[in-house]
Amino acid sequence: xxxxxxxxxxxxxxxGQDVALRCDPISGHVSLFWYQQxxxxxxxxxxxxxxxxxxxxxxxxxxRFFAERPEGSVSTLKIQRTQQEDSAVYLCASxxxxxxxxxxxxxxxxxxxxxx
Amino acid sequence: QQQVKQSPQSLxxxxxxIPIINCAYENxxxxxxxxxxxxPGKGPALLIAIRPDVSEKKEGxxxxxxxxxxxxxSLHIMDSQPGDSATYFCAxxxxxxxxxxxxxxxxxxxxxx
Numbered sequence: 001x002x003x004x005x006x007x008x009x010x011x012x013x014x015x016g017q018d019v020a021l022r023c024d025p026i027s028g029h030v031s032l033f034w035y036q037q038x039x040x041x042x043x044x045x046x047x048x049x050x051x052x053x054x055x056x057x058x059x060x061x062x063x064r065f066f067a068e069r070p071e072g073s074v075s076t077l078k079i080q081r082t083q084q085e086d087s088a089v090y091l092c093a094s095x096x097x098x099x100x101x102x103x104x105x106x107x108x109x110x111x112x113x114x115x116x
Numbered sequence: 117q118q119q120v121k122q123s124p125q126s127l128x129x130x131x132x133x134i135p136i137i138n139c140a141y142e143n144x145x146x147x148x149x150x151x152x153x154x155x156p157g158k159g160p161a162l163l164i165a166i167r168p169d170v171s172e173k174k175e176g177x178x179x180x181x182x183x184x185x186x187x188x189x190s191l192h193i194m195d196s197q198p199g200d201s202a203t204y205f206c207a208x209x210x211x212x213x214x215x216x217x218x219x220x221x222x223x224x225x226x227x228x229x
Contacts, residue, residue, distance in 0.1 A: 004159070031214065042122075042205050042219030043160065056216060091159050097214050104150050104213055107159030 002026075004108035006092050012114045013082045021077045021111045025094030032075050033105060034067055035091040043091055049075060050097065082115045089113070120208050122220025129196055129227055137223045138190045139206035148213035151180065151191045152205045154222075160205055164191075165213065196227045 005024040013019050025032050031050055035043035036059075045059040051072035060067070064082075069075040079086055089112050093105035121140045129135045141149075147168055152160035166173045166180045166189065173180045177194040193200055203224050209217040 033216065035219075040222070042207075042221050043217075044219070045216040048216055059216070093159075095214065104162040104165055105217070107152075107161070109157065109159045 004092055004094050004106050006090075006108035006111050008111060009109065010112050010114075012116060015084060015115055016081050017115075018078065018080045019082055019113065021079075021090050021092075021113070023075045023077070023092030023094075023108060025073065025075070025092070026096075026106055028096065029094035029106075030072075030097040031095040032069055033093045033095070034075070034077050035093065035107075036061075037089045037091055037110070039088075046077070046090075079113075082113075084115050087113055087115045120206060120218045120220045122206050122223060124223060125221070126224040127226070129225070131196060131198060131227055131229050133196055133227075135193050135196055135200075135225055135227075136190055137204055137206070137225070138188065139208075139220050140186075140188045141208045141218075142187065143208070143210075143218075144187075145210045146208040146218075147211070148209050148217075149180070149182065149189050150207050150213065150217070151178070152207065152219075154203045154205065163204075167212070193225075198227045198229055201225060201227050 033048045034046040037043045047057040049069040064080045066078045089110040091110045093107045150165035151163045154160040164175045164178045179192040182189045206220040207217040
């Protein structure tokens with residue numbers, strides 16, 4: 001597609017509910033990143049994939065957070081037993097990854113998660 | 117060592133002025149320094165990026181100045197316009213931007229007519 005698509009755009013979850021956030025990267029982009037952006041803050045890294053391999057998950061805040069990209073394209077970020085502190089905008093980005101030349105990320109518009 | 121410090125937190129500039137936003141990093145493994153622009157309800161959009169082998173890069177009205185020895189870099193916006201009003205984030209990362217980025221805390225820029 002023309003850009004990175006994320007769905008849903010908004011999600012309200014009751015505390016304790018499980019949620020799944022979807023990211024459709026730009027077609028052909030090898031790398032896919034998930035970031036969490038709290039209100040008034042910069043994005044914070046969660047995890048990153050190169051094709052279907054999850055190469056870095058050091059930013060996932062707890063074992064309630066899980067991400068997958070089984071076929072190297074669409075990715076899902078799952079949060080189990082949501083807590084109020086999980087309320088944030090979850091951003092997905094993709095990158096073509098072509099060796100030394102950094103093309104930079106293209107971000108989606110994000111999913112705003114509100115846990116009540 | 118992963119922090120990227122950004123200042124100021126907010127900035128108000130008259131139309132036509134040159135807002136300057138500053139960032140400092142600590143990790144010497146960082147070799148890619150992009151700036152992103154974010155409008156409300158949208159994801160960050162890449163404006164311009166620099167590698168540490170150059171001290172300045174210009175793209176249109178946007179200029180990055182880079183000081184490798186001081187581990188600092190800054191964004192200058194020439195002939196600023198009200199449409200430039202947005203939040204700006206600096207970031208830094210290793211491996212030529214192919215891995216995770218560490219973002220600054222953002223600068224809310226307002227350009228008044």
